[in-house]
Amino acid sequence: MNKSKDNPLPEQQEGVEFARGPKAFVDRRAAPTRAMLVTPDITKQPNRRTIDARKAEFEGLAEAINLVVVQSIIVSVREIKPATFIGGGHVEAIAETVRDEKIKLVLLDCQLSPIQQRNLEKQVGAKVLDRTALILEIFGERAATREGVLQVELAHLNYQKGRLVRSWTHLERQRGGLGFVGGPGETQIEADRRQLQERITLLTQRLNKVKKTRTEQRKARKVVPHPIISLVGYTNAGKSTLFNCLTGASAEEADMLFATLDTTVRRRILPHKREVVFSDTVGFIADLPTDLVAAFRSTLEEVTDAHLVLHVRDVSNPDHLAQAQDVADVLKDLGVTPEDVPFIEVWNKIDQADEGLLEQARAQHKSDVPVVEVSAVTGQNIDKLISMIEEKLAENSRVQRVILPHEAAGKAHWLFENGEVIDQSSSDDELSIVYQVRIPKNKMSGFLEEFGPYVLMH
Structure with a gap:
């Protein structure tokens, strides 16, 4: 999508990004977004946490990105509504607050289906994001290593893939008709899904390479x-x-x-x-x-x-x-x-x-x-x-002293790979090397089998 700096989308002007792709859900180039937080209290769903603790944690998540929290509320949910997750009365109350307080973003502490998200956006008149999108936003901002950045982008893409209908429904009116059979939105969705899948495949391949490298590094560290x-x-x-x-x-x-x-x-x-x-x-x-x-x-x-x-x-x-x-x-x-x-x-x-x-x-x-x-x-x-x-x-290791004559010096690599060599020095006659080594309990049987004749009694 081409964006003109002179004619930004309405959502950009208000500090919210609607469908800019996998990189972000919130536009940090604009002023902090006015947001409302909703923590559903699901009656029939057991939870280790008190509702107040869950609300406080959700507020902490929202504070981690560029938002101004105007209001944070708890709503009681007797049963989850397939269309909107929360009940119609709560939706109307949220819509009224959105209008009165000029709120541009509503965050719900739950996982919304694409349909629930779309319906809520229509009914409350503001952008709606769920817990998943909020945490993705935070991870996207904080990831620093190459693997972390790749993992977060992959998660963004998988999240976005199921929401392309919503995104392109919004963008169709920005594009105008292109004359394709089935309409511009349908064609664009197919093209975007293909691009997303290609990117997902590429990221997965890159991640596999990074993981292989990390596994090798961990093996080296074990030595x-x-x-x-x-x-x-x-x-x-x-x-x-x-x-x-x-x-x-x-x-x-x-x-x-x-x-x-x-x-x-x-x-x-x-x-x-x-x-x-x-x-x-x-x-x-x-x-x-x-x-x-x-x-x-x-x-x-x-x-x-x-x-x-x-x-x-x-x-x-x-x-x-x-x-x-x-x-x-x-x-x-x-x-x-x-x-x-x-x-x-x-x-x-x-x-x-x-x-x-x-x-x-x-x-x-x-x-x-x-x-x-x-x-x-x-x-x-x-x-x-x-x-x-x-x-x-x-508690998990024992200190042993081992004396290795020069002809058995090749065995020393076992000590370095499986234990912690604290000290090594030449024997008095300089014909052997004395090692002081800490051996983990789970390595003791192998140690005694390998070095039994060379162990110095304390």
Whole structure:
């Protein structure tokens, strides 16, 4: 579609982009868009979260992009309407607010079908987006790595593909008749679907190449025997602030949802001289859009290589128990549980937490996973966390001394690939090399089989 700078579309003038393609749903070249937020409270649908917590999270998502939230409301939904999702009375009330407050964008905290979205736009007189579109918008703005950008664009395209009828119905009047059989809209839809599918195929091929490269990089990292410590947690739990506190790095910190989308990795030497690798991952969120699940999980695959997982929880958030369960569910799907990998629960933001909520959380914590209460901002109890990290890593490995004569020197590569070589030096007679090496429990049988005759007794 050709757009003239002198004659922009009405939606551009108001700061909203209607059908500009997969790159964005909101036009950031214009002034912030006046928006209304609607959080449906579905009576018959069980939910871990209180409706107030869901509303607050949705407001946080909206604040993460270029919007002015004029009004945020909760609407009761006894049964989902096939045509509009919410009831007719609510639709009329929203339409009235849209007119009175000059609102140009209505966001619903649910997943709308293309038909529901189109019907709502007609009835309320404003652009309508659902939770999926909003999260896609945020991911599109924050993705920094090549893989992240490709994944988000692919998700955008898949989302848009089912909404081409709506888009081209809007654009037909901008184009005028082109004389094709079946009308300009129908022909344009077919052409666009073909272009979209070609782009989707191309992106999928590129992503497969990027994933292959990343897999090779992960294999190379496994050869380096430094333990990997992954920080995971719900979005805005303070993972990046804690990551910076632990490593002295400068990963982006912000009091907003999805400030970090791409995995950041940094090395650090712990007080007892063990070198480790810290990995900061994307934040979790409930009801992640289907089109982004693949992107989200491919980023989280780093966690499957972790020797230790730090589950960071924002205990100042009244909804942190439900958030923790969402995180646990996704990790379980990835095969990462406290039964498989050592965990530490890091209860962050204790400087902001209500003492009553903290006491309740302590009383409800029944698992064997150890807990450290910290403040990544003030540094409170960070030393305690580091000590616990060292203890957990030590539990999972043993320090052994191996003396290899020069004729057996070729065996040393096993130690570097499967353990952590702490020190190496020549023997007194200079005929052998003495290695001090930390061996994980799951490698001990292989170690003894390979090096039994060369192990020095303590």
